[in-house]
Amino acid sequence: MASGNTLEIPSQHQAPPEGEPRRRDFLSIAAVSAAGVGAIAIVVPLVNQMNPSADVLAQATTEVDLSKIEAGQGVTVFFRKQPLFVRNLTPVEIAAADKVDVKTLRDPETLAQRTRGQKNWLVTMGVCTHLGCVPQGIVSGESRGEFGGYFCPCHGSQYDTAARIRKGPAPKNLMVPDYTFTSATTISVGTKA
Amino acid sequence: MVRAIAILIGAGFVAVLSWALFWSVEGLITEPPAATAVAEFHLHPKEVALASNGLLGTYDNRQLQRGLQVYKEVCSNCHSLKHVAFRDLTQIGYSAAQVKKFAADWGTKAKQFDPKSGDTTERPNTPADYFPTVYYPGQGNPPDLSLITKARHDGPAYVYSLLTGYGEPPAAMLKKYPDAKTPDGLYFNQYFATLNLAMPPPLAQDGQVTYLDGTKPTVKQMSADVSAFLAWAAEPNLPTRHGYGLAVLAFLAFFTLLTYGAYKNIWRDIKH
Amino acid sequence: MSFPWAKHYAPSNGFTKWIDERLPLPRLVYGAVGAGYPVPRNLNYFWNFGVLAGAALGIQIITGIVLAMHYAANGGVAFDSVEHIMRDVNAGWFLRYAHANGASMFFIVVYIHIFRGLFYGSYKAPREMIWLLGVTIFLLMMATAFMGYVLPWGQMSFWGAQVITGFFSAIPVVGETIRIWLLGGFAPDDAALNRFFSLHYLLPFVIAGVIILHIWALHIPGSNNPTGVDVKGEQDTVPFHPYYTAKDGFGLGVFLFIFAALVFFAPNALGHPDNYIPANGLQTPAHIVPEWYFWPFYAILRAFTVDFLFIPAKLLGVLAMFGSILLLFFLPWLDSSPVRSSNYRPLYRIFFWLLVADIAVLGWCGGSPAEPIYVILSQICAAYYFAHFLIILPIVSRMERPQPLPNSITEAVLAKKGGTSPAHTALSGSPVPAE
Numbered sequence: 001m002a003s004g005n006t007l008e009i010p011s012q013h014q015a016p017p018e019g020e021p022r023r024r025d026f027l028s029i030a031a032v033s034a035a036g037v038g039a040i041a042i043v044v045p046l047v048n049q050m051n052p053s054a055d056v057l058a059q060a061t062t063e064v065d066l067s068k069i070e071a072g073q074g075v076t077v078f079f080r081k082q083p084l085f086v087r088n089l090t091p092v093e094i095a096a097a098d099k100v101d102v103k104t105l106r107d108p109e110t111l112a113q114r115t116r117g118q119k120n121w122l123v124t125m126g127v128c129t130h131l132g133c134v135p136q137g138i139v140s141g142e143s144r145g146e147f148g149g150y151f152c153p154c155h156g157s158q159y160d161t162a163a164r165i166r167k168g169p170a171p172k173n174l175m176v177p178d179y180t181f182t183s184a185t186t187i188s189v190g191t192k193a
Numbered sequence: 194m195v196r197a198i199a200i201l202i203g204a205g206f207v208a209v210l211s212w213a214l215f216w217s218v219e220g221l222i223t224e225p226p227a228a229t230a231v232a233e234f235h236l237h238p239k240e241v242a243l244a245s246n247g248l249l250g251t252y253d254n255r256q257l258q259r260g261l262q263v264y265k266e267v268c269s270n271c272h273s274l275k276h277v278a279f280r281d282l283t284q285i286g287y288s289a290a291q292v293k294k295f296a297a298d299w300g301t302k303a304k305q306f307d308p309k310s311g312d313t314t315e316r317p318n319t320p321a322d323y324f325p326t327v328y329y330p331g332q333g334n335p336p337d338l339s340l341i342t343k344a345r346h347d348g349p350a351y352v353y354s355l356l357t358g359y360g361e362p363p364a365a366m367l368k369k370y371p372d373a374k375t376p377d378g379l380y381f382n383q384y385f386a387t388l389n390l391a392m393p394p395p396l397a398q399d400g401q402v403t404y405l406d407g408t409k410p411t412v413k414q415m416s417a418d419v420s421a422f423l424a425w426a427a428e429p430n431l432p433t434r435h436g437y438g439l440a441v442l443a444f445l446a447f448f449t450l451l452t453y454g455a456y457k458n459i460w461r462d463i464k465h
Numbered sequence: 466m467s468f469p470w471a472k473h474y475a476p477s478n479g480f481t482k483w484i485d486e487r488l489p490l491p492r493l494v495y496g497a498v499g500a501g502y503p504v505p506r507n508l509n510y511f512w513n514f515g516v517l518a519g520a521a522l523g524i525q526i527i528t529g530i531v532l533a534m535h536y537a538a539n540g541g542v543a544f545d546s547v548e549h550i551m552r553d554v555n556a557g558w559f560l561r562y563a564h565a566n567g568a569s570m571f572f573i574v575v576y577i578h579i580f581r582g583l584f585y586g587s588y589k590a591p592r593e594m595i596w597l598l599g600v601t602i603f604l605l606m607m608a609t610a611f612m613g614y615v616l617p618w619g620q621m622s623f624w625g626a627q628v629i630t631g632f633f634s635a636i637p638v639v640g641e642t643i644r645i646w647l648l649g650g651f652a653p654d655d656a657a658l659n660r661f662f663s664l665h666y667l668l669p670f671v672i673a674g675v676i677i678l679h680i681w682a683l684h685i686p687g688s689n690n691p692t693g694v695d696v697k698g699e700q701d702t703v704p705f706h707p708y709y710t711a712k713d714g715f716g717l718g719v720f721l722f723i724f725a726a727l728v729f730f731a732p733n734a735l736g737h738p739d740n741y742i743p744a745n746g747l748q749t750p751a752h753i754v755p756e757w758y759f760w761p762f763y764a765i766l767r768a769f770t771v772d773f774l775f776i777p778a779k780l781l782g783v784l785a786m787f788g789s790i791l792l793l794f795f796l797p798w799l800d801s802s803p804v805r806s807s808n809y810r811p812l813y814r815i816f817f818w819l820l821v822a823d824i825a826v827l828g829w830c831g832g833s834p835a836e837p838i839y840v841i842l843s844q845i846c847a848a849y850y851f852a853h854f855l856i857i858l859p860i861v862s863r864m865e866r867p868q869p870l871p872n873s874i875t876e877a878v879l880a881k882k883g884g885t886s887p888a889h890t891a892l893s894g895s896p897v898p899a900e
Contacts, residue, residue, distance in 0.1 A: 025458070027451060027454040027455040027458045028455040028458065028459065028707070028711070030451050030454075030455075031448070031451040031452045031454070031455040031714060034444075034447065034448045034451050035448065035714070037444075038444065038445075038448060041444075044556075045555070045556030045559055045560065046527065046531055046556075046560075048555040048556055049531050049534070049535070049554055049555050049556050049557060049560060050531075050534065051555050053535075053549070053553040053554045053555060053557070054280070054552070054553040054554075055278065055321070055549065055553045056553075058278065058280045058320060058321035059321050195795060195798045195799065196798070196799060196801065196859035199792075199795065199799050199854075199855040199856075199859055200855060200856050200859060200860075202851075202855055203851050203852055203854070203855025203856040204855075204856065206785060206788070206847075206848070206851035206852075206855070207848045207851060207852050207856070208773075209769065209773045209781060210768060210769070210844050210845075210847055210848040210851075211848065212771060212773055213768065213769055213770045213771045213773075213778075213844050214841060214844040214845065214848070216770065216771050217770060217837060217840050217841045217844060218841060220837065221837045221838075221841065226836065226837060248730050276545070276548045276552065281552070336742075339548070340548070340741040340742075343733060343738060343741040344738050344739065344741035344742045345738055346738055348738070386751065427741075429552060430551075430552075430558045433558075434558065434559070434562075434729055434732075435729065435730070437559070437729060438725065438726075438728075438729025438730055439729075441725045441729060442722065442725055442726060442729070445718060445721050445722040445725055446722060448718050448721075449715065449718030449719055449721075449722055451718075452711070452714040452715040452717070452718045453715050453718070455711050455714065455715075456711040456712050456714065456715040459707050459708060459711040460708060460711070460712070463506060463703060463708065464506075464878050464879060465506045465507050465508075465703075465878055
């Protein structure tokens with residue numbers, strides 16, 4: 001116990017004067033900074049995992065066969081887990097759409113702008129641009145609203161034969177997704193032209 | 194008091210275990226475990242040199258493409274690959290258009306159920322589809338191969354050894370264990386856990402597959418190629434994982450060094 | 466806080482003062498893991514493992530929450546949903562491998578933490594409550610880990626669930642009823658999978674709660690130290706921050722390095738290949754083994770091979786397996802030695818290392834097939850395990866003559882550094898004959 005009597009009290013709390021970093025304090029700062037960089041890096045996979053997974057992205061395009069849709073008829077298909085309206089417009093409907101003065105519309109677009117070369121094929125999302133309900137009018141017998149297109153029963157939005165908003169709370173026309181004609185009677189929806 | 198009870202309980206456990214030990218030893222002496230053909234003749238997988246081996250392993254796309262061809266022409270007649278999607282094939286060097294054609298041409302078509310008519314119809318596979326399930330009515334239960342190299346010890350080496358390990362039972366074995374004769378309808382393979390399996394040798398002769406890249410299709414070559422392909426099918430993210438792993442370890446080594454410096458620096462005046 | 470020299474929190478500006486007067490959370494943190502917690506200055510690296518266990522729990526909770534966003538607890542799709550995570554979810558393979566290996570890392574650091582407590586007598590007065598809460602955490606961890614291992618719904622998951630719930634059928638009369646109640650069926654299926662998922666999600670937060678109690682109880686007497694001698698004055702301690710935060714930072718770096726090496730380069734090394742085969746209630750794998758961290762207890766379970774008097778072997782095995790953990794609750798009262806640290810307990814120290822070797826052998830046997838040689842080894846080692854805690858420890862703590870203790874932590878530290886007093890080289894852990 002020789003050392004027991006000669007206790008050297010270490011001066012352990014000899015902090016440097018305020019505001020003057022110790023000579024090697026940069027090590028602590030560097031270590032904490034590196035920890036910060038690591039923490040930010042680890043957030044990337046934790047956030048990214050919520051993005052659509054590979055199998056969801058693989059179903060981002062849908063092919064639609066138009067050959068069985070007669071003039072005046074329409075079908076609903078799933079596109080990216082949402083309804084897609086594909087309608088074969090009659091000449092009367094086309095004429096009705098073309099007659100409208102585009103300038104008077106809330107979301108000014110002509111039927112030609114809303115189709116891809118063939119004016120009778122109107123392809124739109126079946127999602128009301130107001131709050132996301134599915135408008136009526138694609139199934140025969142359903143109300144097509146005052147303008148002969150689609151009618152959203154949730155809040156009363158009315159779309160015309162070119163699926164443009166004419167009345168009610170919706171701000172935009174029914175969205176036209178990217179699609180291309182892969183043959184005379186098939187379209188690939190989700191594929192940019 | 195607690196200690197007295199504890200000693201009693203402890204003595205109880207020791208007594209019961211001694212009693213059990215006595216019977217275990219007695220059993221070992223009177224009835225030593227019989228030697229079995231499996232214990233003596235089952236072999237551990239032999240080594241196979243694949244690009245994916247080792248800590249920095251990655252995949253050799255040309256080999257994977259050859260392996261896919263072997264899977265398609267041979268294995269897929271009985272074995273499914275249900276966790277792999279056709280779109281995944283872009284990872285082994287095919288273009289999107291090639292994958293689309295490959296999926297459409299695949300022999301087993303995708304099933305689709307029409308909820309209105311109640312009928313099940315078939316349509317060509319798309320890249321988004323998974324390899325269709327193979328239904329096998331014959332003897333045996335061909336396992337799905339999507340995870341086979343992770344579901345067996347030493348997976349790729351095991352697949353390679355099994356494919357190249359068929360043969361006649363050694364005479365020494367039949368002499369020592371007459372009961373170990375291969376039952377009818379099974380095939381002898383020293384790399385299989387029970388020595389006999391229901392799968393006939395799938396790769397029986399050289400040239401069974403004609404490789405597009407001109408590689409000589411020996412049985413060994415085809416076995417190695419399909420092992421590599423199945424290793425990819427089970428763990429497609431291996432190259433990514435190894436790549437990130439190196440970066441993460443380098444960062445953590447640097448970080449640990451800094452923390453060590455900070456630790457030593459903060460403690461430098463403190464004896465401890 | 467019992468140390469009068471502990472620094473007090475002083476808000477540095479108006480905002481922190483405003484917070485402090487309304488919700489003194491910064492004050493709480495300052496006193497718990499900040500500069501306001503005086504800690505013995507002589508802690509060695511074994512004292513890093515408490516913080517590392519906390520870090521491991523954090524990693525498990527974070528990776529677990531994101532995995533739950535993709536996992537489906539239904540027998541038909543559970544296995545496929547895990548493969549979906551591994552193949553298609555962005556960074557899914559990383560998250561799942563981190564979660565699976567994180568469980569192993571959690572157990573590794575907790576086992577080291579427990580053995581540190583055993584060696585340095587951290588369970589003794591006045592720290593009994595810390596120990597009791599620690600054993601509770603360990604039990605909760607085992608339950609959580611078991612239920613988590615069932616979720617991927619592979620062969621080992623299914624048969625693990627079958628075997629573990631089978632333990633309860635050993636209970637006389639009501640056992641089978643309890644087993645069916647636990648499973649919600651006659652065999653593991655959707656009902657069991659769903660409730661295991663629910664509880665697997667819940668229990669980590671319960672563990673976090675008990676950890677808060679564990680740390681609270683720690684702050685009453687303060688941390689133990691390698692000499693086991695009580696803190697005598699300010700010169701014996703350093704503030705937790707920055708001294709031990711810095712040391713724990715270094716420990717965390719080493720921990721993460723080993724963890725990352727596992728996740729990125731050997732993610733399946735600690736798992737069993739059979740769990741990549743989907744669950745099949747008609748076919749049992751050739752060798753059912755639990756995860757490695759349960760092997761010692763599994764070996765104890767299997768060591769009971771014959772009936773004793775009127776008690777069936779199965780019941781004995783289950784009783785012994787649970788008993789082997791529950792006896793830890795009584796440890797503070799089984800060891801009556803006034804000396805905490807095994808550095809000064811020459812006889813107990815030998816038995817301590819025997820126990821470590823014994824549990825290692827039990828683990829090896831538990832992971833091996835039930836062949837006679839492993840059963841015999843398990844029986845010998847299980848007998849030592851119970852004898853160690855229930856017989857040897859009470860007797861040794863009575864008859865042992867401890868080596869002289871240093872007068873204070875500071876004295877021991879200076880003796881070690883200066884090397885002036887040979888008696889205190891015992892601190893380094895090397896056995897020194899009693900003077």
